[in-house]
Amino acid sequence: MSENDLIPNPSPDELTKLRQRVAELENAEKRYLNLFENAGDAILIVDPVTFTIVDANANAARRFGYSKDELKRLQIADIEIPQDTHQSNSGFVWESFASGVILYECYYRRKDGSLMAVEVSRSYVVAGGQTLQQNVVRDITARKEMQAALHESEERLRSTFESLDDFVVVLDKTGLILDYHIAPHSGGFGLQVEIFKGRPYWELLPAEVSAMLDDHIQSLMDSGVVQEFDYSITEPPNQVMWFNVKISLRSDSEGGFAGVTIVFRDITERRDAEQQRLAYSLERERVKLLGDFITNVSHEFKTPLSVIMTKIYLMEKTMMNEKEIEKLRIIQEQVTYINHLISAMLMMSRLNTDSEFAFxxxxxxxxxxxxxxxxxxxxxxxxxxxxxxxxxxxxxxxxxxxxxxxxxxxxxxxxxxxxxxxxxxxxxxxxxxxxxxxxxxxxxxxxxxxxxxxxxxxxxxxxxxxxxxxxxxxxxxxxxxxxxxxxxxxxxxxxxxxxxxxxxxxxxxx
Missing domain, CATH: 3.30.565.10 (Histidine kinase-like ATPase, C-terminal domain)
Structure with missing residues (x-):
């Protein structure tokens, strides 16, 4: 009896199933190869013992600037830069999944020496009875640039935020404080500054100011127009301080209501300056009215005084009595005094009312x-x-x-x-x-x-x-x-x- 006689002949039904299984494996291999070659990401197959690249798809060759044959002569360490050898790699992230997939970020070096930020998904596959390491490498350069730009933008915003002399509060849609900035020399803006984040704004403000905020936030939500109002507080000892408040909407990524930003600005000096300007303007107007009055009255005085002086002169020519002449001289002195007084008042009025002088x-x-x-x-x-x-x-x-x-x-x-x-x-x-x-x-x-x-x-x-x-x-x-x-x-x-x-x-x- 030969050995072939010992092997049972498969039944027609078993042969059919075997052929179907082989066909399924061949189809699966074709699908894998098709996915392998046409994948949008670079794929490197690595021997887990020697760490030699045993295969690479077309995308890997294109992205890294090598031919497939050149890649197959490299070890993975020739192109993958570990975390501790690249200072910019501080964001290196590892994540291990229960499925055995390891996800991390690093840099790959192209053939021309340039670096590419990548995200690597590493898993293990079995092919031809051999366990191989499959590295799916995704180019995340654009994402990294976007993250860097976002970080720079956030830093600029934070720097601007911190340099403001204003008190800025960011609220969520329920009125809780998400973030805030208050200048060290602001004096507190009349607020309780012990704890801000996570607290509702109405706990930090005087009741009357909180009520004004409620009304203006509602108006803002109804109209979408930035709201603004002023309020005052009295600080010891009886110092009145004024603040301007501006409220603007914050929108979420879908354009919905996300909360508001409130900016408190100390306008005490501005209000004081406005009051001083108003007082100065009123004083100038008062001085002008007084000057106009003096000018008009002086004109009314000067005409009769001129007549009196003329009469005195004529009377002196006709009078021979020394006693009468002395009386006329006294009258003349008084008229001269009044004229001098009128001239002095007109001079002072001109100096107080003229705003420009030709020097x-x-x-x-x-x-x-x-x-x-x-x-x-x-x-x-x-x-x-x-x-x-x-x-x-x-x-x-x-x-x-x-x-x-x-x-x-x-x-x-x-x-x-x-x-x-x-x-x-x-x-x-x-x-x-x-x-x-x-x-x-x-x-x-x-x-x-x-x-x-x-x-x-x-x-x-x-x-x-x-x-x-x-x-x-x-x-x-x-x-x-x-x-x-x-x-x-x-x-x-x-x-x-x-x-x-x-x-x-x-x-x-x-």
């Missing part, structure tokens, strides 16, 4: 000489003298010459009027840094500390009895003119010993 360069030393010559007429009536000391011949300043003349004359006149007869008034002009310094020094009655504080106030009189018939506006006008010229005026005085008025004017030739 030109002019030589100050010559102007001071002119003022001194004019003042000599008053000094002569009191047997007084004026001594002028110039450090140099020329000082150039920028301004309105007539107004500066008026200011300096007022100061010298004041020194003469409040100094005794036969006194000497000293005027010094010298350079002081970027300024010209004019000193008017008198040996007069001097000023008390109280008088020094108020000496430049309109109508303030050191001579409480008003024996000197002056308007009481001369020093106020002088100070106003000097300040308009971006200068300053100071006074030092000792009661009973005299005063020094120091005028500083910017010089342009220094």
């Amino acid at each position: 030109e360069p002019f030589e100050l030393s010559g102007l001071v000489r002119e003022v001194v010559v004019t003042a000599h007429q008053l000094a002569a009536t009191r047997q007084q003298s004026i001594k002028l000391n110039l450090q140099q011949d020329s000082f150039i300043v920028l301004g309105k010459k007539e107004d500066v003349h008026h200011a300096l004359y007022n100061l010298i006149e004041n020194a003469l009027l409040f100094s005794p007869n036969e006194a000497t008034i000293t005027v010094n002009i010298l350079s002081k840094g970027n300024y010209v310094l004019l000193e008017i020094i008198d040996p007069g009655i001097g000023l008390s500390k109280e008088d020094v504080q108020f000496i430049f106030d309109p109508f303030y009189r050191v001579d409480k009895a008003r024996t000197a018939r002056k308007a009481g506006l001369g020093l106020s006008i002088a100070k106003k003119i000097i300040e308009i010229h971006k200068g300053a005026i100071e006074v030092t005085s000792t009661l009973g010993k005299g005063s020094t008025f120091a005028v500083y004017l910017p010089q342009i030739n220094h």
